[in-house]
Amino acid sequence: MNSAAFIIIAILTLGAALAAATLQKLMHAALSFAGAFVGVAALFFLLGAEFVGLVLVFIYIGAVAVLIVFTILLTRRDVGKDRGFNWSGVAIAVAVFSGLTWSILKTQSLSIIAPHIRALTVKRVGEALMTSYVWPLQCVGLLLTAALIGALVLVMEEKR
Amino acid sequence: MTPTLQIFLIVSGALFSIGLLAALSRRHAIFILIGIEMMLAAANLNFIAFWRFGPQHQPPTGVMIAIFSIAIAAAEAAVGLAMVIAVYRHYHTTNVDQLDQLRG
Numbered sequence: 001m002n003s004a005a006f007i008i009i010a011i012l013t014l015g016a017a018l019a020a021a022t023l024q025k026l027m028h029a030a031l032s033f034a035g036a037f038v039g040v041a042a043l044f045f046l047l048g049a050e051f052v053g054l055v056l057v058f059i060y061i062g063a064v065a066v067l068i069v070f071t072i073l074l075t076r077r078d079v080g081k082d083r084g085f086n087w088s089g090v091a092i093a094v095a096v097f098s099g100l101t102w103s104i105l106k107t108q109s110l111s112i113i114a115p116h117i118r119a120l121t122v123k124r125v126g127e128a129l130m131t132s133y134v135w136p137l138q139c140v141g142l143l144l145t146a147a148l149i150g151a152l153v154l155v156m157e158e159k160r
Numbered sequence: 161m162t163p164t165l166q167i168f169l170i171v172s173g174a175l176f177s178i179g180l181l182a183a184l185s186r187r188h189a190i191f192i193l194i195g196i197e198m199m200l201a202a203a204n205l206n207f208i209a210f211w212r213f214g215p216q217h218q219p220p221t222g223v224m225i226a227i228f229s230i231a232i233a234a235a236e237a238a239v240g241l242a243m244v245i246a247v248y249r250h251y252h253t254t255n256v257d258q259l260d261q262l263r264g
Binding site: 002029121133 | 161163164165166167168169170171173174175176177178179180181182183184185186187188190191193194195197198199201203204205206208209211212213216218219220223224226227228230231232234235237238240241243244245246248249254
C-alpha cells in the first residue's frame with residue numbers, strides 16, 4: 001500500500017468533506033460532496049476493494065449527487081434565507097473526534113500493517129452474493145422497491 | 161512507512177465527525193442529509209478497512225456489508241430528499257428550525 005497516495009487521498013477527502021459541511025452555497029456544497037465521495041472511493045481502491053469503490057462512484061456520484069442537485073434546484077426559492085450555523089455542533093463534533101482518536105490510539109492491537117490477500121475479483125463478490133448472501137440481496141431489492149414507491153408517494157401532488 | 165489500520169480508522173473517524181458537524185450545525189435540511197451520508201460512508205470505510213486488515217474468510221463479509229449498506233444508504237437518500245421536497249411544498253422553507261408545528 002502506497003503511503004504517499006494514501007496521504008494525498010486522505011487530505012483531499014477530508015478537505016472536500018469539510019467544504020461540503022461548511023460552504024454557504026448549496027450547489028458548491030453538493031459538488032464538494034461528490035468530491036468527498038470520489039476520495040472515499042479512492043480509499044476503497046487503495047484498500048483492494050475495487051468493486052465497492054466502483055459501486056460507490058456509480059451510486060453516490062451518479063445517483064445521489066444528482067438527486068441532491070435536483071432537490072436544490074426544486075427548493076431554490078429560499079436559498080438565500082438560511083445562514084444559520086449552530087456552533088454547539090462544532091463542539092460536539094470536535095469532542096466526538098477527539099474521543100474516537102484517543103481510543104483508537106490507545107488500542108495497541110490496531111497498529112498492524114495490511115497482510116497480503118487474494119485479490120477480490122468481481123467473480124468472488126458475485127459468487128458470494130448469489131450463494132451465501134442471496135436472501136439479503138432479495139431483501140435489499142424489496143427495500144429499494146419500497147423506497148422508490150415511498151419516495152413517489154411522498155412527492156405526489158396532494159388532492160385537497 | 162505503510163498505512164496501518166489505525167490511520168484508516170482515524171481518517172474514518174474524521175469523516176464521521178465532519179458528517180456529524182454537518183448534521184448538527186446546519187439549518188438546511190439538505191445539509192443534514194449530506195452529513196448523514198458522510199457518516200454512513202465513514203462506517204463503510206471502517207468495514208472495508210477491517211476486512212482488509214483482518215483474517216480472510218471465504219465470503220468477504222466486510223465487503224458484503226459495505227455493499228448492502230451503500231444500497232440502503234441510497235434508499236435512505238431517495239426517501240429523505242423526497243421528504244425535503246414534500247416539506248418544502250407544505251411550508252415553503254427547508255430550514256429545519258422553522259418546522260416546529262409539532263412543538264408542544
